[in-house]
Amino acid sequence: MIQILEHVKNGNTVSTRWLARQIAAIENGIAVEHASGEPYKNVYNALSQSHLPTLTNAEVIVYDPQRQTVEKGSFFDLAALLLNLSKPAIEAFYRK
Known part of the structure; x- marks a missing residue:
């Protein structure tokens, strides 16, 4: 989810395909140009069927x-x- 937010945080509209390619590259430690095939398909399907609708x-x-x-x-x-809240910040909310 963090990767999705990172790519749309500037207010730009992005395509699902572009987003899937960016995430597949990050997850597989490869250049975006090489994010294709099965890794790309897996990310694209997870995005369009689950993460984005949620x-x-x-x-x-x-x-x-x-x-x-x-x-x-x-x-x-x-x-x-x-x-982006740190663990100590989150724990501070529960100390009351």
């Missing part, structure tokens, strides 16, 4: 399955903030 339901992103695009949703900034 994040859309939570209004973190807006995923358009017809146009195959992803952009920031209304709760994007809150989700990004929560993901």
Whole structure:
């Protein structure tokens, strides 16, 4: 999920294919140009069938399955903030 947020944080609309290629490259430690075949297909399928619809339901992103695009949703900034909280900050909330 963090990788999805990282790629749309600037407010740009990105294609699902582009996003899958970026994530496949990171996960496999390869150049984006080489992110193809099975690794790319696995990431693309996971994104389009699970991760993107889930994040859309939570209004973190807006995923358009017809146009195959992803952009920031209304709760994007809150989700990004929560993901960036450090463990000590999170524990401080529960000390009360």
